[in-house]
Amino acid sequence: MLPPVPSLEDYGISPEHGFLSPESPLEVLPDPYYAKWEAVVANLQPLLLSKRVRGLVDRLPILSTTHLQTDAEWRRAYVVLVFMLHGYVWGGDRPAERVPPQLTVPLFEVCERLEVPPVATYAGVCLWNYKPIFPDEPASDLDNLACLQTFTGSLDEQWFYLVSVAIEARGAPTIPLMLQAISAARVGKAGVVTECLQQMAEILDEITALLQRMYDNCDPYIFYNRIRPYLAGSKNMADAGLPKGLLYDDGRNQPEYRQYGGGSNAQSSLIQFFDIVLGIEHRPTGVGRNASDESKSRHSFIHDMRAYMPGPHRRFLEDIDSIANIRAFVETHRADPALRLAYDACLSMLRAMRDKHIQIVSRYIILQSRGARGSTHSAGSDQPPATNLATANPTDKKKLRGTGGTALIPFLKQARDETGEPAIDAWARRLLSNGPMDAASASLSKVGEHPDGHLEVVGLCGTWTADDSEGGICHW
Numbered sequence: 345m346l347p348p349v350p351s352l353e354d355y356g357i358s359p360e361h362g363f364l365s366p367e368s369p370l371e372v373l374p375d376p377y378y379a380k381w382e383a384v385v386a387n388l389q390p391l392l393l394s395k396r397v398r399g400l401v402d403r404l405p406i407l408s409t410t411h412l413q414t415d416a417e418w419r420r421a422y423v424v425l426v427f428m429l430h431g432y433v434w435g436g437d438r439p440a441e442r443v444p445p446q447l448t449v450p451l452f453e454v455c456e457r458l459e460v461p462p463v464a465t466y467a468g469v470c471l472w473n474y475k476p477i478f479p480d481e482p483a484s485d486l487d488n489l490a491c492l493q494t495f496t497g498s499l500d501e502q503w504f505y506l507v508s509v510a511i512e513a514r515g516a517p518t519i520p521l522m523l524q525a526i527s528a529a530r531v532g533k534a535g536v537v538t539e540c541l542q543q544m545a546e547i548l549d550e551i552t553a554l555l556q557r558m559y560d561n562c563d564p565y566i567f568y569n570r571i572r573p574y575l576a577g578s579k580n581m582a583d584a585g586l587p588k589g590l591l592y593d594d595g596r597n598q599p600e601y602r603q604y605g606g607g608s609n610a611q612s613s614l615i616q617f618f619d620i621v622l623g624i625e626h627r628p629t630g631v632g633r634n635a636s637d638e639s640k641s642r643h644s645f646i647h648d649m650r651a652y653m654p655g656p657h658r659r660f661l662e663d664i665d666s667i668a669n670i671r672a673f674v675e676t677h678r679a680d681p682a683l684r685l686a687y688d689a690c691l692s693m694l695r696a697m698r699d700k701h702i703q704i705v706s707r708y709i710i711l712q713s714r715g716a717r718g719s720t721h722s723a724g725s726d727q728p729p730a731t732n733l734a735t736a737n738p739t740d741k742k743k744l745r746g747t748g749g750t751a752l753i754p755f756l757k758q759a760r761d762e763t764g765e766p767a768i769d770a771w772a773r774r775l776l777s778n779g780p781m782d783a784a785s786a787s788l789s790k791v792g793e794h795p796d797g798h799l800e801v802v803g804l805c806g807t808w809t810a811d812d813s814e815g816g817i818c819h820w
């Protein structure tokens with residue numbers, strides 16, 4: 345018997361908000377018992393710039409979690425604690441290697457409850473860190489979003505998180521939609537599957553448009569030099585001054601070194617959901633920096649990122665993994681061109697999103713790292729900080745890593761290349777804007793390479809050539 349199609353409430357997921365906090369995240373912890381935590385994070389920007397965070401955190405009492413009541417309060421506590429944690433670690437001339445019990449003790453309890461690691465994850469800085477300005481209007485509208493907590497107080501940082509929030513909100517309806525498609529595929533309703541996939545492709549296209557809005561209000565220089573240093577984790581951080589990771593001191597046991605990856609959108613359950621439901625498989629990729637790391641990294645990095653998602657979201661992905669049937673359904677219905685088209689359109693849209701993302705990474709990280717000068721200054725000062733993930737020697741390309749620890753471009757290119765066929769992008773886009781074509785004109789007769797090296801698609805309705813240069817500034 346087939347496993348049941350999951351019910352979203354069981355995983356803390358809502359059809360409207362998807363993986364975002366089901367109710368608007370709390371702006372402050374209501375119990376005055378936590379006033380000192382809230383006071384630190386309310387003043388984080390000046391405290392970081394004047395390097396006073398460590399002193400203040402060291403003077404905090406070790407607060408108990410017994411005064412946290414609702415789920416929203418536990419999530420707010422996590423947000424507050426991870427912003428304090430990263431401020432504490434990265435907000436000085438050198439990173440602090442030891443995390444004091446004032447942070448460690450409550451953080452471990454909060455993390456156990458929420459089933460997240462003790463590091464600033466995507467959930468902490470994006471999913472649980474926003475508010476709709478008008479609560480009755482959608483969170484997918486970037487103009488209706490505000491951010492609760494930042495390190496720098498900058499619009500750039502708020503925007504960096506909010507673009508992801510808007511994407512999560514816009515993508516939320518794909519969750520019930522694809523569950524419907526899975527159910528329809530089980531009973532052979534190809535028409536329903538096709539309609540669901542068509543809607544999915546439209547939403548994926550809108551998500552790419554939202555991704556492009558990163559440029560509106562997040563400046564690449566500010567991102568790379570001011571914001572990004574605070575997002576770093578403790579894995580692969582030898583160059584930044586944490587060769588063994590962080591010592592989480594709980595004041596009771598002998599502190600031990602631990603290493604966690606920093607925040608990354610690879611921790612977004614939504615994007616992983618797209619891959620799983622469409623049957624896109626990511627092969628193992630090399631994320632390590634030496635031979636032993638490399639062999640350890642046989643597991644896909646993307647899969648490993650599930651450990652950084654809130655427990656219920658992680659379990660949801662695992663359960664979807666075991667029932668995803670759409671790719672197989674499309675393969676067994678090869679003779680249904682509308683179905684194939686709708687499926688291919690989804691792959692194309694997702695691939696187009698990854699293309700735009702690579703362009704963003706080249707502008708916000710690669711180009712910025714080339715402009716960086718070596719410096720011993722800390723995060724937030726006028727010079728790029730010594731703790732910058734770009735490393736002290738930015739000309740050494742080998743050391744450039746994502747906050748998640750990947751070697752950036754090879755990893756991202758692989759993820760993109762595993763997402764379908766490049767040559768049908770424009771074709772599927774045309775399909776979306778013009779509505780479905782008839783079966784004969786829609787079927788591709790040839791995908792090949794033009795003599796000048798461009799990709800060429802010969803369809804029955806004409807020839808389309810891709811030069812892959814649309815808006816690109818770096819070619820890989």
Ligand code: HEM
Nearest residue numbers: 507508608609610615698705708746747748749750752759
């Ligand atoms: C300035 C903005 C951004 C930069 C610089 C950036 C950078 C990166 C980097 C370096 C990685 C590699 C993993 C790691 O080591 O961390 C990554 C992964 C990823 N990012 Fe971004 N990112 C940005 C914004 C976004 C946004 C808004 C999205 C939302 C769609 C996104 C989606 C992803 C996904 C899904 C992955 C995992 C790889 C994949 O599935 O293709 N990123 N990002």
Ligand SMILES: N[C@@H](CC(=O)c1ccccc1NC=O)C(=O)O
Nearest residue numbers: 466469504508607608609746747
């Ligand atoms: N991986 C990115 C950081 C990143 O994408 C990210 C980090 C924390 C929270 C959200 C993130 N992505 C968001 O838009 C980097 O290496 O800079």
